[in-house]
Amino acid sequence: MSAVVKFENVVAVAGSFPVLTGVDITVQEGEIVLLQGKNGAGKTSLLRACAGLIRINDGSAQVFGFDMRINRQAPRRYIGLLGHENNLYRDLWAIEHVEFRAVAGGGQRGDAAEALARVGLASRLWSVPISALSAGQRRKVAIASLIVNRPRLWLLDEPHSALDAVSRADLNAILKDAADSGATVIFASHEGVLSEELSSRVVTLRGGQVVEDSSAR
Amino acid sequence: MLAEVLLLARKDLRIERRAKVALGQVAPLTLLIVVVFAFALDANAPLLEIGAGGLYWVAVLYGGTLLTQRAFELETEGGNFDDFRMSPIKVHSLFLGKSLSLFIQICALELVLTPAVLLLYDVQVTDWLLLIAAGVAGAVAFSVCGVLWGVMAAGLRVRSTLLPLLLIPVLAPVLLAGSRAFETALGIRADAGWSWTSLMFVIAAVHTVVGLAAFGFLLEEN
Numbered sequence: 001m002s003a004v005v006k007f008e009n010v011v012a013v014a015g016s017f018p019v020l021t022g023v024d025i026t027v028q029e030g031e032i033v034l035l036q037g038k039n040g041a042g043k044t045s046l047l048r049a050c051a052g053l054i055r056i057n058d059g060s061a062q063v064f065g066f067d068m069r070i071n072r073q074a075p076r077r078y079i080g081l082l083g084h085e086n087n088l089y090r091d092l093w094a095i096e097h098v099e100f101r102a103v104a105g106g107g108q109r110g111d112a113a114e115a116l117a118r119v120g121l122a123s124r125l126w127s128v129p130i131s132a133l134s135a136g137q138r139r140k141v142a143i144a145s146l147i148v149n150r151p152r153l154w155l156l157d158e159p160h161s162a163l164d165a166v167s168r169a170d171l172n173a174i175l176k177d178a179a180d181s182g183a184t185v186i187f188a189s190h191e192g193v194l195s196e197e198l199s200s201r202v203v204t205l206r207g208g209q210v211v212e213d214s215s216a217r
Numbered sequence: 218m219l220a221e222v223l224l225l226a227r228k229d230l231r232i233e234r235r236a237k238v239a240l241g242q243v244a245p246l247t248l249l250i251v252v253v254f255a256f257a258l259d260a261n262a263p264l265l266e267i268g269a270g271g272l273y274w275v276a277v278l279y280g281g282t283l284l285t286q287r288a289f290e291l292e293t294e295g296g297n298f299d300d301f302r303m304s305p306i307k308v309h310s311l312f313l314g315k316s317l318s319l320f321i322q323i324c325a326l327e328l329v330l331t332p333a334v335l336l337l338y339d340v341q342v343t344d345w346l347l348l349i350a351a352g353v354a355g356a357v358a359f360s361v362c363g364v365l366w367g368v369m370a371a372g373l374r375v376r377s378t379l380l381p382l383l384l385i386p387v388l389a390p391v392l393l394a395g396s397r398a399f400e401t402a403l404g405i406r407a408d409a410g411w412s413w414t415s416l417m418f419v420i421a422a423v424h425t426v427v428g429l430a431a432f433g434f435l436l437e438e439n
Contacts (some may be wrong), residue, residue, distance in 0.1 A: 065435055079303065081299065089291060096231065100224070106305060
């Protein structure tokens with residue numbers, strides 16, 4: 001196994017506020033890592049730093065071997081990010097949106113139907129504008145948009161939010177399958193048991209730092 | 218790269234077809250501007266005729282600014298801007314794809330405005346080729362400038378007010394050149410209409426080169 005994410009004493013500042021204050025974390029290929037912590041602990045910032053969406057101000061940060069202080073765009077082609085928001089084009093149909101994401105990521109248009117079926121979105125909803133879907137259905141479209149790009153690193157912020165019990169179990173199965181096929185998953189969640197069942201490792205953050213790591217026990 | 222450009226432009230135009238912002242909201246609003254000018258200057262018909270080219274381009278400037286804002290709202294609403302930045306599509310394709318979709322929408326706007334101006338301001342076209350060339354040149358210049366400056370404002374909270382402040386001074390030379398070229402095409406002045414049209418193409422070319430070079434940086438720094 002090789003390190004997909006390797007952060008050493010990483011400091012990141014948003015505006016004038018330090019969001020990461022010396023993070024040390026190494027995540028190996030195939031791991032499913034749960035990030036825990038109170039609101040403002042730095043979970044979302046750590047995910048965004050892994051995606052190269054925030055600048056690293058100090059420390060050493062590598063994702064897929066790329067130095068994130070020099071070239072934070074390079075690893076993005078291997079990364080799928082699901083944030084708090086679903087990042088959806090509200091006026092597109094669900095199928096159109098996923099097809100767009102599939103083709104934009106170098107995949108096939110036909111992958112979209114398979115992905116939507118995989119997340120359990122009823123086929124009658126595929127040709128409905130996303131703005132007309134419920135919050136849970138939109139979340140499913142967002143997850144399907146990740147699946148079609150087959151990311152090697154999944155970065156998920158509260159991925160279970162708005163999903164019902166069956167869909168949460170489906171999502172866990174999707175993420176486990178991805179990890180079994182060699183992908184790495186890092187997700188932030190406040191869902192207790194459900195998230196701990198999924199994860200192979202639990203990392204707790206506080207004040208922008210890692211304060212507990214189950215792999216170190 | 219062409220496939221990526223077309224993919225992005227097609228996506229934007231499909232959204233526009235559904236949302237009908239350009240033709241359903243922006244075009245009627247700019248038509249209203251043309252009508253309001255017609256009412257305001259009705260007492261002085263010759264003045265309206267002389268100002269037809271300029272008033273047309275003022276309406277295009279206003280509508281084009283709204284369409285530019287809309288083009289980036291698509292990418293910023295619902296957290297989409299992160300996805301736009303994370304997109305595996307090359308930055309050059311992002312710039313050109315956005316520009317292409319904006320170009321088509323501005324052309325559609327011009328197609329609505331042109332007959333309205335001819336009818337309401339009672340002017341005749343003496344050089345259709347120049348009129349079309351100037352319209353296309355203006356639309357190209359508007360679209361590439363709009364995308365270049367639009368991305369600068371896209372990540373900011375004050376984007377809705379900042380973008381017009383940034384864009385309108387930059388587009389002022391296009392407004393001037395377009396007005397002069399139209400005045401020649403409408404037979405109002407015997408001036409160098411083609412030179413003004415060429416100037417708009419030059420402005421478009423310069424902004425395209427700058428956009429291709431700087432778009433990735435601007436996207437990251439937002």
